[in-house]
Amino acid sequence: MSVRTRFAPSPTGYLHIGSVRTALYAWALAKKNNGSFILRIEDTDRERYVPNSIKFIIQELNWLGLQPTEGPSKSELIQVGEDIEGLSLEWSSHGGPYIQSLRKDFYKRYAEELLQAGFAYRCECTPEMLEKERREQILAGKRPGYSGRCRYINVSPEKPYAIRLKLPQNFSVTANDEIRGKLKFENPPLSDPVLLKSDGFPTYHLAVVVDDHLMKITHVLRGEEWISTFPIHWYLYDLFGWEKPKFLHLPVILGEDGKKLSKRHGAQTTAELREEGFLPSAIINALALIGWTHSSGLEIFSVDEFLRDFSLEKVHSASGMFSPIKLKRINHEHFKLMRVDEFLALIQKNLGLSLRLSESYVNVLKERTHTLKDLSQLLCFLIFPNEYDFQALEDIDKQLIISTLELFKKTVNENLSRDELQAQISAISDSINLPKKHVFKILRVAILRRMETPPLIDTIQEFGFNWTIDQINRFLSEFR
RNA sequence: GUCCCCAUCGUCUAGCCAGGUCUAGGACAUCUCCCUUUCACGGAGAAAACAGGGGUUCGAAUCCCCUUGGGGACGCCA
Numbered sequence: 001m002s003v004r005t006r007f008a009p010s011p012t013g014y015l016h017i018g019s020v021r022t023a024l025y026a027w028a029l030a031k032k033n034n035g036s037f038i039l040r041i042e043d044t045d046r047e048r049y050v051p052n053s054i055k056f057i058i059q060e061l062n063w064l065g066l067q068p069t070e071g072p073s074k075s076e077l078i079q080v081g082e083d084i085e086g087l088s089l090e091w092s093s094h095g096g097p098y099i100q101s102l103r104k105d106f107y108k109r110y111a112e113e114l115l116q117a118g119f120a121y122r123c124e125c126t127p128e129m130l131e132k133e134r135r136e137q138i139l140a141g142k143r144p145g146y147s148g149r150c151r152y153i154n155v156s157p158e159k160p161y162a163i164r165l166k167l168p169q170n171f172s173v174t175a176n177d178e179i180r181g182k183l184k185f186e187n188p189p190l191s192d193p194v195l196l197k198s199d200g201f202p203t204y205h206l207a208v209v210v211d212d213h214l215m216k217i218t219h220v221l222r223g224e225e226w227i228s229t230f231p232i233h234w235y236l237y238d239l240f241g242w243e244k245p246k247f248l249h250l251p252v253i254l255g256e257d258g259k260k261l262s263k264r265h266g267a268q269t270t271a272e273l274r275e276e277g278f279l280p281s282a283i284i285n286a287l288a289l290i291g292w293t294h295s296s297g298l299e300i301f302s303v304d305e306f307l308r309d310f311s312l313e314k315v316h317s318a319s320g321m322f323s324p325i326k327l328k329r330i331n332h333e334h335f336k337l338m339r340v341d342e343f344l345a346l347i348q349k350n351l352g353l354s355l356r357l358s359e360s361y362v363n364v365l366k367e368r369t370h371t372l373k374d375l376s377q378l379l380c381f382l383i384f385p386n387e388y389d390f391q392a393l394e395d396i397d398k399q400l401i402i403s404t405l406e407l408f409k410k411t412v413n414e415n416l417s418r419d420e421l422q423a424q425i426s427a428i429s430d431s432i433n434l435p436k437k438h439v440f441k442i443l444r445v446a447i448l449r450r451m452e453t454p455p456l457i458d459t460i461q462e463f464g465f466n467w468t469i470d471q472i473n474r475f476l477s478e479f480r
Numbered sequence: 481g482u483c484c485c486c487a488u489c490g491u492c493u494a495g496c497c498a499g500g501u502c503u504a505g506g507a508c509a510u511c512u513c514c515c516u517u518u519c520a521c522g523g524a525g526a527a528a529a530c531a532g533g534g535g536u537u538c539g540a541a542u543c544c545c546c547u548u549g550g551g552g553a554c555g556c557c558a
Contacts, residue, residue: 044558127556190553191554224551226553256491319485320491454519
């Protein structure tokens with residue numbers, strides 16, 4: 001039987017890195033086994049739905065390279081009101097619909113089935129009543145939970161109602177998790193959960209079981225926040241008499257303070273990471289490493305290398321922290337692994353600069369690049385021509401700066417080698433009695449705009465004598 | 481409150497399942513030194529952990545139990 005995994009996000013407007021890690025493992029498992037990776041949209045809560053976020057999710061997965069093999073069709077997206085401008089969907093949509101709000105008939109059918117069989121009941125309690133009940137329970141120091149009021153009364157199907165699952169007395173379940181082994185739940189603090197809401201939408205518990213079954217999912221990978229309601233899902237499979245998939249509850253990813261990731265931890269969505277200048281391959285590398293290790297101990301790897309070695313056995317059960325510092329480091333290593341043409345293409349795409357640079361100069365740049373932002377800073381002399389860091393020169397006499405530059409223009413020419421250029425600068429330093437350090441500083445700011453730059457001599461050699469003189473003249477006209 | 485999950489350097493982890501090769505290895509971060517015209521890279525080195533207590537055993541980081549600590553869940557959210 002072929003492996004089928006799925007990624008089932010809610011369209012809430014962003015893609016959290018915790019979800020991305022779950023998606024990554026699910027994608028890898030399917031890909032490795034030549035199976036299918038299904039994108040299913042869990043939009044059963046209309047209040048949390050953010051328009052066009054399905055499109056956004058698709059674009060983000062695409063950017064990260066986690067391509068589904070099955071997912072919603074364009075017409076499904078249109079039906080739920082998503083903008084499909086510029087989207088090309090390269091996957092099969094034959095087992096759909098893949099958007100849960102378009103699958104309401106399925107859920108209704110199975111909920112009714114349980115109702116008929118006496119495993120579920122109609123509930124007429126309103127949200128207000130439930131809220132009041134909950135408040136009182138908490139006030140009385142009791143465990144909050146549905147009292148089961150409608151369980152024994154016959155609620156008329158004429159009025160609005162929800163369908164609740166009737167949990168057995170002394171509800172105890174032993175469920176199996178692939179990375180934790182047997183999970184025993186004895187009288188878990190669960191009360192009869194709603195399966196079908198009064199608006200006709202299913203809750204997660206019904207939808208996930210029905211869809212995973214109907215879509216023939218073989219491995220359910222999800223966050224460990226689902227462990228507590230795992231007994232409900234396990235029980236539903238038993239009631240329906242369906243074969244269970246394998247379940248893998250992945251540990252959560254925490255922020256640096258050991259708390260669940262939230263806004264104050266900085267970048268934690270794919271969009272934020274992209275803006276900070278991180279590469280998809282580095283994000284995948286970093287995320288893969290939280291809760292999994294390469295069998296050879298490799299710590300910097302490409303997506304292909306990850307895929308080749310990925311296995312469920314190496315996935316941990318303990319949660320881990322996300323470290324932006326480590327991501328930065330990994331990102332740097334990924335820059336270093338890039339070929340020259342790849343690197344230049346990246347500059348072209350992200351900075352809009354079409355450059356032809358020597359391999360050695362590209363290496364000089366790569367060494368100094370941790371994120372794309374660094375790159376734009378390094379190359380600011382090409383991007384923002386008139387933004388000079390005049391402050392850096394404040395401690396040097398203005399006339400001296402001008403005469404240094406004039407002297408440099410006179411004594412330097414196209415034919416000078418690296419060493420000769422170096423010697424020439426030393427000579428200038430001697431002749432006007434200015435420390436070499438200062439001469440370099442002046443040249444650096446004049447030619448490259450600021451103090452944090454690629455090596456001066458290399459840059460002059462790379463871009464040429466005429467360019468250099470041009471830069472200096474430009475500086476002088478601003479400076480004088 | 482109830483139920484569940486987790487536990488090796490600051491962090492990610494190797495080792496654990498199949499106890500001895502562990503005076504616990506690596507990487508990131510930190511500190512020191514070297515390299516250096518800037519910013520970086522790089523090189524050498526240092527400091528840094530088996531949460532605690534009981535068992536089992538000739539022998540425990542590894543197996544069992546308890547405690548502690550951290551996390552999650554208890555919604556007509558997912």
